[in-house]
Amino acid sequence: MEVDSSINRYIAEEDMNVVGGGWGLYPSAQQAKAWMFVYPRDPKLITKYIDSYGDQAVEMIVWLGPRVDWPDYEPCFCKSTFSELSVLDNIGLTPYETAVVARRAS
Numbered sequence: 001m002e003v004d005s006s007i008n009r010y011i012a013e014e015d016m017n018v019v020g021g022g023w024g025l026y027p028s029a030q031q032a033k034a035w036m037f038v039y040p041r042d043p044k045l046i047t048k049y050i051d052s053y054g055d056q057a058v059e060m061i062v063w064l065g066p067r068v069d070w071p072d073y074e075p076c077f078c079k080s081t082f083s084e085l086s087v088l089d090n091i092g093l094t095p096y097e098t099a100v101v102a103r104r105a106s
Contacts, residue, residue, distance in 0.1 A: 022041055022042070022045070023045065023048070025048060025049060025052055025053070029049060029053050029058075030052075030053035030056040030057065030058075031056065031057055032057060032058055033057055033058060033059050033060075034058065034059060034060045034061070034062065035049065035058055035060075035061045035062070036061075036062040036063075036064070037061070037062070037063050037064070037065075038064045038065070039064065039065045039066075040063075040065065040073070043072050043073045043075070043076045046061075046063070046073065046076045046077075047076045047080075050076065050077075050080045050081075050082060054080060054081060054082065055081075059103065059104065060082075060101055060102065060103050061077070061082055061101070061102040062099060062100070062101050062102075063077075063099065063100045063102065064093075064097065064098075064099045064100075065097065065098070066096055066097060066098075067095075067096055067097060067098040068096070070098055070100065074100075077100075077102040081104050081105060082102040082103065082104055082105075083102070083105045084102065084103040084104065084105045084106065085100055085101070085102050086100065086101045086103075087099070087100050088100065088101060
């Protein structure tokens with residue numbers, strides 16, 4: 001989490017998970033069945049998660065961000081085992097946003 005805890009009014013501080021900066025990995029991610037990246041800052045962070053924990057329990061990854069950013073992130077998934085991509089349409093996002101679900105290639 002890169003947002004100061006005082007900004008969030010809806011999650012109690014004891015329920016927050018904090019990593020060390022923009023490049024830190026959250027170790028419990030390796031036990032999760034799904035990951036969600038919302039407006040990530042750098043494609044390399046997603047690659048780092050996939051390389052570090054992608055062979056563990058995770059079955060799907062959801063990416064949400066600006067539509068114009070997706071071409072920068074798509075290779076992170078296409079070059080990994082999570083190359084089966086589904087773009088989600090008509091889910092209530094603004095026109096400049098997109099959401100993509102990545103699953104392991106069968």
